[in-house]
Amino acid sequence: MSSPLEIAVTLAEGAVVPAYALPGDAGADLTITEDVELAPHQRALVGTGVAVAIPEGYAGFVHPRSGLAHRLGLGMVNAPGTIDAGYRGEIKVNLVNTDPVTTIRLRRGDRVAQLVVQPVVRAVFTPVADLPATRRGTGGHGSTGRTTTTTEGQA
Ligand SMILES: O=c1ccn([C@H]2C[C@H](O)[C@@H](COP(=O)(O)OP(=O)(O)OP(=O)(O)O)O2)c(=O)[nH]1
Numbered sequence: 001m002s003s004p005l006e007i008a009v010t011l012a013e014g015a016v017v018p019a020y021a022l023p024g025d026a027g028a029d030l031t032i033t034e035d036v037e038l039a040p041h042q043r044a045l046v047g048t049g050v051a052v053a054i055p056e057g058y059a060g061f062v063h064p065r066s067g068l069a070h071r072l073g074l075g076m077v078n079a080p081g082t083i084d085a086g087y088r089g090e091i092k093v094n095l096v097n098t099d100p101v102t103t104i105r106l107r108r109g110d111r112v113a114q115l116v117v118q119p120v121v122r123a124v125f126t127p128v129a130d131l132p133a134t135r136r137g138t139g140g141h142g143s144t145g146r147t148t149t150t151t152e153g154q155a
């Protein structure tokens with residue numbers, strides 16, 4: 001197994017070091033430092049108390065947790081949130097309650113999101129007259145055909 005990438009972190013009061021719940025997990029869980037109550041469809045920018053120094057050539061991506069999404073309807077407005085290598089501020093999570101009926105109550109210390117660290121490349125964007133041809137061409141947005149789960153055209 002390759003050795004893990006070391007990332008320096010600072011912690012505000014009540015913050016928890018991001019940690020992988022199990023071997024092989026891609027995301028290190030992030031906890032919040034305050035209690036939050038989200039009414040149906042309400043959103044809130046919530047602090048984790050964690051700041052990181054991600055090395056150049058990598059970025060962090062803050063993803064929702066599927067269990068909370070499934071059980072409570074908790075989502076993230078900007079999922080996945082991008083943590084730039086140069087960012088030294090507190091990682092914040094833009095949470096949203098997607099449930100139409102039930103309020104979500106989160107407690108300080110709850111693991112509400114997960115940080116996935118990935119290599120990233122910097123591109124050079126070069127304007128040209130024409131792009132190289134491909135089989136897909138300009139087709140998108142369902143151009144390869146309908147899926148069996150579509151409700152289009154149903155009464
Ligand atoms: O979920 C997120 C997303 C971003 N950030 C922080 C880290 C990131 O490096 C910085 C800027 O994020 P982004 O580039 O997505 O936001 P922007 O609206 O483009 O702001 P900026 O003009 O500061 O780049 O905000 C978070 O703490 N949480």
Ligand SMILES: [Mg+2]
Pocket residue numbers: none
């Ligand atoms: Mg930006």
